[in-house]
Amino acid sequence: MPRIVLAVLSALLLLTSQSTSADLVKKSKSGICHPPASSYYDRTKNYRQFDTVESCLASGGRLPKDLSRYRESVRSTGMALASVDSDYERSKFGYGWDDADGDCQNSRAEALVAQSSTDVRFADERRCRVVTGRWISPFTGKVIQNASDIDIDHVVPLKWAWDHGANTWSRDKREKFANDPGNLWSVERSLNRQKGAQGPESWLPPVGRCQYVSRFVRIVKVYGLKPSQGDFNRHKQQLADYCG
Template sequence: MSTTNVVFFAGLSVIVGRILRVNMGRKFYIFAATNKEAFVQRNLTAVIATLLLACPFPAAADLVKKTSSGICHPPASSYFDRTKNYQAFDKVEACLASGGRLPKGMSGYRDNSESASRPLAKADSRYERSKFGHGWDDADGDCQNSRAEALIAQSSTKVRFADERLCRVVTGRWISPFTGKVIQNASEIDIDHVVPLKWAWDHGANTWSDGKRERFANDPVNLWSVELSLNRQKGAQGPEEWLPPAGKCQYVSRFVRIVKVYGLKPSQGEFNRYKQQLAEYCG
């Protein structure tokens, strides 16, 4: 993604933030949107989704379509464009390895071009949570780590702390972006990584410096206050495998924006799925 696009999306995020936030001293607190603000937020989300559809991801592999009858159609197949219901693969070899077969007349076809290969192995056993830093970071040393700061920023009322040191948040008012449910007890909240750390590792973060991975794991844009159960149900899955019960447009839009800003590399099949989801849920 070009520097211009990164700056544009970052600037757009700031504009959205300024609409939804008001300054209350040293910290910012997000208040429940009025009907007018909710209308603006929905329309901004739709605009962002449209822009994401218009800005391509970094080059990905060619799509290979596997039909229900087990035939693998690469772009060179005469049936490629006519195949609408399919399982997506990034390369012919992967489709064949799943038990598929090539169409008649293409038995000798092999796509060995670099662009047809996945940029990274999907399942890298070397992933460890510690590669993204040891827990929540307290970059400014004020005793409020990135979990606490996410809870403070995303509460629609002033939060209460466990003690006078103002380190650990215990209560507030959070509206889950996964369900719309109001949560008031911080112990019932998990801080979700919108783009999971394991997913990021498998799509490019394994080549980053330790510092960049730690920044990613603590980036407020990538942190959401959600229900414990749903965060654990989601695990390390991206939108191609898991979607929340509500707020699908907002979730997929944010996921894709973070992927673009950090230069992560979804497969062609994943990229196509995100396009479909943005069109379906944000259209």
């Protein structure tokens, strides 16, 4: 099922922008995002709540199959329907980790070297693959010593970036973004996979939330990405809550 463009989602947000609990988007256990306009909204009792349709979709949710109500909402605002650019692929940000300087260490290895608090140990004398070191996870504060237990997290996930403006970038800019040391963090594999393509509007780490949200927002600004107004407001409130 094709998704509705951000213009459509913005129209829905306009129609349902009153700040009451009934206006929250409900994500059902089956992963369907129900805004108040959904015919199943009131019948959805067991759900995870989101402030915006975009943040619910970014968490892996999907819209209901019956889009007639959404079309009517959009028509009432004089806006047109279109298809969201949903053809995200990891390869559009490059094929895996890049070794731009040709020194045998790709951007994963370089992130591990730079972020270890002790000298790292390599797999062999070529010094290509990192085996051990000492990393303090920004998501938990725990010490990790085996590189195999680490995922290199994109602070701003690639798909989140794609959905918020990176789909219009050149391939070179997307590859730079995917390998930018400022966007790479050494974290527990389990938490990186739990986070997935979500931004802070729908996922937060157990600890270090000020550092995480601050870094996320800074990268978004540097690269000119465009969060929805709802997500922007949410990030702003999180900075006040966790960094104030």
